Amino acid sequence: MSSTFSLNGAERERLLAAHPQIFQRSFMQRWGLLVGLLVTLAYLVVCFFAFNVGPAFMSGRWDRASIYVQDWYSWRAQPRLRFQDGAVVPQWTSRGQYPADAKIDWLQPTPDGGYSVIYNGTENRLDVTPQQVDVYVDGTPYTVTINGDDVRLPSGAPANMVQDGSKVLVHYGFAGQAEIRSSQVYVQRRFLGWANFFFDTRSVFWGKSFGDLAWLATVGDRIDPARSNIGHMVDDFLGNTVWQHADILSKLLQTLVMAFVGTLLGTLTALPLAFIAARNITSSRLANWAMKRTFDFLRSIDMLIWALFFTRSFGPGPIPGIAAIFFTDTGALGKVYAEALENVDDKQREGVKSVGASPGLVNRFGVMPQVLPVFVSQSLYFWESNTRSATIIGAVGAGGIGLKLLEAMGTNADWDKVAYMVVLILFVVFAFDAMSNALRSRLIGARAH
Amino acid sequence: MAGLNAANLGSSAATVMHHYQQQLKVRRIYTIIAIAVFLIALFASLNFANNANSGKFFERLPYLFDFIKNFVPDSPMEIVRAMFDLPSPYADGSLKYDYTSDRHYITDSVYIPNFFYQLVITLNIALVSTIIGTTIAFVLCFFASTNLVGAGAVRWFTRRIMEVMRAFPEIVIAGLLTAILSIGPIAAIIAITVHTIGALGKLFFEVVENADMRPDEGLRAAGASWVERVRFAIVPQVLPNFVSYALLRAEINVRASTIIGAVGGGGIGEVFRLSIGRDHAAKTYAIVILLLIAIIAVDQFSAWLRRRLIGQQSFEFGRGAA
Numbered sequence: 111m112s113s114t115f116s117l118n119g120a121e122r123e124r125l126l127a128a129h130p131q132i133f134q135r136s137f138m139q140r141w142g143l144l145v146g147l148l149v150t151l152a153y154l155v156v157c158f159f160a161f162n163v164g165p166a167f168m169s170g171r172w173d174r175a176s177i178y179v180q181d182w183y184s185w186r187a188q189p190r191l192r193f194q195d196g197a198v199v200p201q202w203t204s205r206g207q208y209p210a211d212a213k214i215d216w217l218q219p220t221p222d223g224g225y226s227v228i229y230n231g232t233e234n235r236l237d238v239t240p241q242q243v244d245v246y247v248d249g250t251p252y253t254v255t256i257n258g259d260d261v262r263l264p265s266g267a268p269a270n271m272v273q274d275g276s277k278v279l280v281h282y283g284f285a286g287q288a289e290i291r292s293s294q295v296y297v298q299r300r301f302l303g304w305a306n307f308f309f310d311t312r313s314v315f316w317g318k319s320f321g322d323l324a325w326l327a328t329v330g331d332r333i334d335p336a337r338s339n340i341g342h343m344v345d346d347f348l349g350n351t352v353w354q355h356a357d358i359l360s361k362l363l364q365t366l367v368m369a370f371v372g373t374l375l376g377t378l379t380a381l382p383l384a385f386i387a388a389r390n391i392t393s394s395r396l397a398n399w400a401m402k403r404t405f406d407f408l409r410s411i412d413m414l415i416w417a418l419f420f421t422r423s424f425g426p427g428p429i430p431g432i433a434a435i436f437f438t439d440t441g442a443l444g445k446v447y448a449e450a451l452e453n454v455d456d457k458q459r460e461g462v463k464s465v466g467a468s469p470g471l472v473n474r475f476g477v478m479p480q481v482l483p484v485f486v487s488q489s490l491y492f493w494e495s496n497t498r499s500a501t502i503i504g505a506v507g508a509g510g511i512g513l514k515l516l517e518a519m520g521t522n523a524d525w526d527k528v529a530y531m532v533v534l535i536l537f538v539v540f541a542f543d544a545m546s547n548a549l550r551s552r553l554i555g556a557r558a559h
Numbered sequence: 560m561a562g563l564n565a566a567n568l569g570s571s572a573a574t575v576m577h578h579y580q581q582q583l584k585v586r587r588i589y590t591i592i593a594i595a596v597f598l599i600a601l602f603a604s605l606n607f608a609n610n611a612n613s614g615k616f617f618e619r620l621p622y623l624f625d626f627i628k629n630f631v632p633d634s635p636m637e638i639v640r641a642m643f644d645l646p647s648p649y650a651d652g653s654l655k656y657d658y659t660s661d662r663h664y665i666t667d668s669v670y671i672p673n674f675f676y677q678l679v680i681t682l683n684i685a686l687v688s689t690i691i692g693t694t695i696a697f698v699l700c701f702f703a704s705t706n707l708v709g710a711g712a713v714r715w716f717t718r719r720i721m722e723v724m725r726a727f728p729e730i731v732i733a734g735l736l737t738a739i740l741s742i743g744p745i746a747a748i749i750a751i752t753v754h755t756i757g758a759l760g761k762l763f764f765e766v767v768e769n770a771d772m773r774p775d776e777g778l779r780a781a782g783a784s785w786v787e788r789v790r791f792a793i794v795p796q797v798l799p800n801f802v803s804y805a806l807l808r809a810e811i812n813v814r815a816s817t818i819i820g821a822v823g824g825g826g827i828g829e830v831f832r833l834s835i836g837r838d839h840a841a842k843t844y845a846i847v848i849l850l851l852i853a854i855i856a857v858d859q860f861s862a863w864l865r866r867r868l869i870g871q872q873s874f875e876f877g878r879g880a881a
Contacts, residue, residue, distance in 0.1 A: 150690060157687050166740045175739045364611050367604040374601060410854045414818045414828060415847060418835050423623040427612025505730045505822045519734035532731055539726040
């Protein structure tokens with residue numbers, strides 16, 4: 111490491127003269143990377159201000175963000191406890207998480223006609239009556255009084271109780287919150303998991319434990335004599351009105367069909383056209399040129415344009431999706447195929463030609479065996495990526511799971527359903543990745559991907 | 560092959576011939592079964608698609624041609640006027656012929672036509688997300704490669720993160736951020752960036768795993784730290800491939816940002832969706848022409864840049880790897 115290295119003047123001159131490319135590098139060679147980085151950084155800063163990133167993040171509704179993200183893995187029961195004729199009457203939202211006369215252990219009627227809403231054990235609860243609401247925080251009661259139109263916070267209330275105009279807000283963290291108004295108490299009670307994911311409240315299987323369900327499915331008596339319990343369960347599961355399993359699964363299938371049929375038809379069309387476009391196979395320069403420009407045209411018109419164009423003429427559904435994928439893929443695959451064809455080894459073609467084969471047979475036995483693995487592998491790549499694209503062009507109007515996702519997000523109340531669809535999509539994409547990887551490595555050996 | 564049969568061959572050759580023919584037969588049966596399965600799947604899918612569509616294929620096919628026939632601007636010049644925001648002689652106060660009100664004025668008299676402005680937004684979304692995504696993927700990929708990271712847990716974790724980022728539907732990210740940040744390009748940028756990190760990260764770490772490890776050994780022998788080994792042994796080898804992949808990704812991102820735009824990310828995608836939905840023929844054609852030119856230009860520019868920076872080899876890989 112510490113060996114001394116000395117250099118005399120003549121030696122120095124000799125080295126400088128012998129290796130000018132090392133000692134006299136141009137400005138770009140010396141500083142190019144730094145200049146490039148600075149330019150990129152400057153560009154990003156300009157974009158930061160041009161796109162108003164700062165103000166957008168400042169005015170973003172992050173309180174909502176936490177609610178939306180919590181909705182992915184938990185659900186809210188949101189009864190409104192209305193004050194009517196001196197009594198408290200619970201009113202439920204249309205999502206119907208409980209049947210009409212269910213006994214709910216966190217919402218219990220009290221002897222004096224009110225209701226008790228339990229958050230974290232009985233130490234954190236609301237006792238609601240039309241005249242006052244007793245808010246218990248860690249066992250200490252705080253009485254919120256209701257006088258006509260005015261709701262007043264007691265003095266000395268803890269930080270999780272807030273006066274907001276003539277309303278009082280109470281926060282219990284993840285367990286939920288309540289909004290005390292003069293006419294009602296709007297309760298939000300949050301639980302982990304997805305409510306009624308398997309059966310909705312109309313189903314006879316609602317509220318049963320997994321053990322009971324397994325028993326019913328295997329050895330239990332038929333609930334409905336006309337059909338088996340398993341069939342009954344499948345019907346009730348698919349017909350779940352809240353989660354719409356049947357609809358979501360059929361939309362997912364539409365998306366998969368779009369990708370599959372679009373890619374397959376694209377492959378079948380691109381295959382013969384690529385033979386026309388390849389210079390070494392079709393000798394007409396004009397045909398080569400025309401076919402290549404056709405591919406470029408099909409490829410360069412965005413999938414979005416094709417999708418919107420065909421949605422306009424065929425109406426929403428998988429057909430525009432198929433058509434959009436078909437047109438773009440014919441262009442993209444045709445280009446790739448033609449390039450592969452132009453790179454084939456000519457010896458095999460000559461061999462087949464020398465025994466007197468017709469041009470068709472030359473292509474079949476001299477060219478196809480060389481390029482088929484590459485073709486199939488490329489098509490599998492496209493299939494994989496189209497499964498993802500089909501979701502997005504679906505959202506633009508071609509239907510399928512993309513549109514369903516967009517609808518669910520538009521309501522801002524169905525984020526649990528969005529999460530469910532995302533899980534389904536991730537599952538399908540991973541399954542397809544694994545499948546096409548396995549197929550590809552069987553076709554062209556494990557090394558090639 | 561017709562002249563060959565078992566009769567005029569020796570007994571061992573006849574056995575070989577017999578085996579060959581048997582194998583050929585089995586192979587043909589498999590091929591036929593595979594084709595039949597494919598055809599059944601195809602027709603079942605087509606039937607399903609047709610039933611699920613709101614308009615049936617053969618019923619709606621005549622309307623496709625009607626749509627094309629009726630979707631013609633009043634004069635070819637209308638397309639030019641729509642493109643450059645010039646006033647139209649057909650103006651009747653309706654939105655269809657109102658080209659001038661969306662001008663983006665820089666000074667009192669100089670303006671950028673709306674469609675150009677939107678196109679620039681879309682291109683910028685693609686560029687920004689490519690830059691940020693490439694940077695993050697560059698950092699992540701070294702932690703996912705077998706030859707650089709010994710800890711299996713780190714590698715496994717990094718690869719799973721990349722996979723989820725790659726497969727996570729972009730519209731959900733865009734939709735969630737739109738709900739929080741309100742409509743604008745930021746949601747599109749983040750959605751595309753996330754996808755870019757996943758897609759490029761995978762390609763990058765595969766390149767790193769194929770790198771020659773001899774420079775690394777040399778540096779290790781000289782006592783270099785992990786960061787120094789990566790910087791001086793791996794990065795110089797993989798950088799050309801990385802640049803090439805990043806440029807290919809930029810091309811894909813331009814398309815992605817138009818599509819995300821149509822779903823609510825702003826830019827030319829949204830303008831296009833509105834104009835074709837409202838039957839504004841001249842505006843639609845103007846946007847289609849602009850997009851076509853822009854995408855071809857970006858593709859050509861990226862191909863030129865790749866050839867300049869890396870040479871011809873940059874065209875031999877990475878095709879179709881979306």
